[in-house]
Amino acid sequence: MTAEPAPNRKNVVDDDTELVRAINAGRTERFPELVKRYEQKLYNFGRRMCRDESDAEDLVQDTFLNVYRYLKDFRYETKFKNWLYRVAANTALKKRRRSKFALEPELPLEELAEHEELAAPEEVPEWARMPLEQVLNEELMGILHQAIWSLPEKYRIVAILRDIEEFSTEDTAQILNLSPANVKVRLHRARLFLRDKLKGYFSHDL
Amino acid sequence: MIFDPNDHSHCLQLFDRLSEYIDGEMDEPQRREIEAHVAECVACCACLQSLRRTIALCKQAGRQTVPAVFSEKLHTMIQHFQSAR
Numbered sequence: 470m471t472a473e474p475a476p477n478r479k480n481v482v483d484d485d486t487e488l489v490r491a492i493n494a495g496r497t498e499r500f501p502e503l504v505k506r507y508e509q510k511l512y513n514f515g516r517r518m519c520r521d522e523s524d525a526e527d528l529v530q531d532t533f534l535n536v537y538r539y540l541k542d543f544r545y546e547t548k549f550k551n552w553l554y555r556v557a558a559n560t561a562l563k564k565r566r567r568s569k570f571a572l573e574p575e576l577p578l579e580e581l582a583e584h585e586e587l588a589a590p591e592e593v594p595e596w597a598r599m600p601l602e603q604v605l606n607e608e609l610m611g612i613l614h615q616a617i618w619s620l621p622e623k624y625r626i627v628a629i630l631r632d633i634e635e636f637s638t639e640d641t642a643q644i645l646n647l648s649p650a651n652v653k654v655r656l657h658r659a660r661l662f663l664r665d666k667l668k669g670y671f672s673h674d675l
Numbered sequence: 676m677i678f679d680p681n682d683h684s685h686c687l688q689l690f691d692r693l694s695e696y697i698d699g700e701m702d703e704p705q706r707r708e709i710e711a712h713v714a715e716c717v718a719c720c721a722c723l724q725s726l727r728r729t730i731a732l733c734k735q736a737g738r739q740t741v742p743a744v745f746s747e748k749l750h751t752m753i754q755h756f757q758s759a760r
Contacts, residue, residue, distance in 0.1 A: 497757055504753055512741040526745050530752060537756060593721045597728040604728075605735060613732055632733035638700065657694035664729040 485549035493541055504533055507550075510634070511557055517629045518561045520618050528564065532557040547643055554636070554644045558626055565622055576624055576658040594668070609670065616666035620659055627652055628659035685712060686719050693719075693726055 485506070492499050511532055515525030535556050543552055596604060617625060630641045631652070638656075642649045689712055695701050696709045713720045 500757065501750055501753060504750060508741050508746060508749060509738070512745070513738050516739060517736075526749075529745075530749060533749065533753060534756060537753070592717060593724040597721070597724040601728075601731055601735065605732070609732070610735075610737055613736060617733075617736075628733065632730055633736050635734070638698070653695060653700070657691060660694055660726055660729055663733065664725055667729055667732065668725065 480545050481548055482545075483548050483550070486545065489540065489543060489545075489549050493543070500537060503536070507553060508533075511553075514554070514557055514629065514634065515561075517614075517617060517633060518622075518626065524564070528557065528561055531564075532560045535560060548640070551636075551640050551643050554630065554634070555646075558630075558644055561626070562622070576621065576662055596668070609667075612667065612670045613663070616663050619666070620662055624655050624659040624662065627655040628663065631656050632660070683718075686716060689719060690722070693723055697723070697727055697730065 485503070488499060488502055488506075492503065508529065511529045512525065515528040516522070519525040519528055532553075536553060539556070543549065617628065620628060626645065627641060630636045630644060631638070636644065638649050638652050641647075641656075642652045645652070647655075689709055692701070692705070692709065696706060701709070713723055
C-alpha cells in the first residue's frame, strides 16, 4: 500500500516523486531507475564515509536494499533525496556500531582555536591566498581525504553532507535527525579540524 | 567600535561563528559585526580566509565514477532481490 501524507501534513513534490509513486503503486520494475539515478552519488558518499572501498560498496548495496524494503513507508513529507540519505546515513552508522564499540571523541573548540594565531597575528597564509587551481593537486586531495577520514564519524558525516554533497543546514538536520544548531556546531568543528590538517600540509610544502 | 589589538576576547567570541558567517546564515547586525572586526584584526582575517579555502577545497574533493563492475553487480543483486520477493 502506498503511504499517503496525513491531513494537514506538507506534501513535498520533487524530481523523484513520480518515480517513487510509480514504484510504490506496484511498478517495481522501475526500481532500477532509482538505483541508476543515485548510485553515483551514494557511491561517492560511501567512499567518503568508509576508508575501505569494499565497505563503501557494501554501504551502497545495503542502502538500496533498505530503500527497496522500506520505500512503501516513505510519506512524501520530505524530499526523497533527504530520505534516501537518511537511510544511507543510518546504514553507515549501524555498520560502524557493529564493528566498533569505542565512543566517538569530541572535537573541543578550544583546541581547534589557533591560540598561536590569535596571540601573534600574521598575514593571511599563502595557501589561503593562492588561486585554487594552483593549489589543487592529487597529493593535496589525498591529504584532504585522509583528513576527512580521520574526523570522528559524527563530525565527518556532517562535513560530507554540508561541504561535499552540498545539502543545506536544514536538509542535513533532517537527514541526521539533529537540530540545525547542532549541525552548525559540528560543521564548524569539522571545518576547523580539516583546516588544521591542511595547514600542516602547506607549511611543509611552501 | 574601536578595536584593541591586544584584546583577543572578542576574537574568541567571533571564532565560533565564522562558519555561520561564511555560509550566509547570520542576520545583518551580526554579519556587520564580523566584517567590522575582520577588517581590523589581521589574525581573524587570516583565520577566515584559511577557513574559506578549506571549504573551497572540500567542494573540489572530486567525484569518482562508479566502477562498471560494481554497478553491474549492484543491478544484478537488485534484480535477484526483487525476483526473490
